[in-house]
Amino acid sequence: MENLSRKPDLAYLAALSQSQRAIPVGAALLPESTPLIVRIERGIAMRYTLLEDGRRQVEALVYPGDLCGLTSVLYGPGASYYEALTPMMLSSFDPADLHKPLPDGPDRTTTLVWLMTRELTRLSGWLASVGQRNANEGIAWFVMHAWERAEAVGLIEKDSAPFPFAQQVVADSLGLSLVHTNKTIRRLRDQGLFRIAGGRVRISSLPALRRAAAL
Known part of the structure; x- marks a missing residue:
């Protein structure tokens, strides 16, 4: 699980919010033409990139409290897209406001470095799963990752976590492949590691799932 012991105070972001807007399932979180930073207030999304032939690589899951668009604002437009997997509520920021000091506010550089470092840590785990874990380990890791992200933002209810992720x-x-994914999910389910139903996942034993994920 992520170590958030050095998490900076991000409450000041609420003061920078210019507007809030609702996003339906399947909609893009960011406009393609205008640099914009949004903060997830409610809902779950994914970040992905597309190859020239249309194949998709999902790069990250996005949960409440996450910022989207920070990399493109700091380093220029990239090839990543964000798509809502549940109904969402977003707060929008003018990127220029991130550089404006607030009275008694936190050090912005420290905050931005922490946010980027957290994203890099998550991406490292993602890369290990794509490159080194086999199908059983990878899917067990994905379920564990979704559980830990949900737990970190208080979304565990009645021993289950949101799981709005289609098998694709x-x-x-x-x-x-989709076929391999389907067979592996059924195999892990039949082993009693987890159960997915109604857009939520229940984990029978967190230690057992961690072992299955090679964590």
Whole structure:
């Protein structure tokens, strides 16, 4: 699980919010033409990139509290897209406001470095799953990752976590075929590691799932 012991105070972001807007399932979170930073207030999304032939690589899951668009604002437009997987509520920011000091506010450089470092840490785990974990380990890791992200933002209810991820999303996250993904999910389910139903996942034993994920 992520170590958030040095997490900076991000409450000041609320003061920078210019507007809030609702996003339906399947909609893009960011406009393609205008640099914009949004903060997830409610809902779950994915970040992905597309190859020239249309194949998709899911790069990250996005949860409440995450910022989207920071990399493109700092380094220029990239090839990543964000898509809502549930109904969402977003707060929008003018990128220029991130550089404006607030009275008694936190150090912005420290905050931005922490946010980028957290994203790099998550991406490292993602890369290990795509490159080194086999199908069983990779899918167990994906379920564990979704559980830990949900737990970190208080979304665990009645011993279950939101799991709005179609099998194609799981497959595109791990570089697996849809058929292989389907068979592997059923195998892990039959082993009693987890159960997915109604857009939520229940985990029978977190230690057992961590072992299955080679964590």
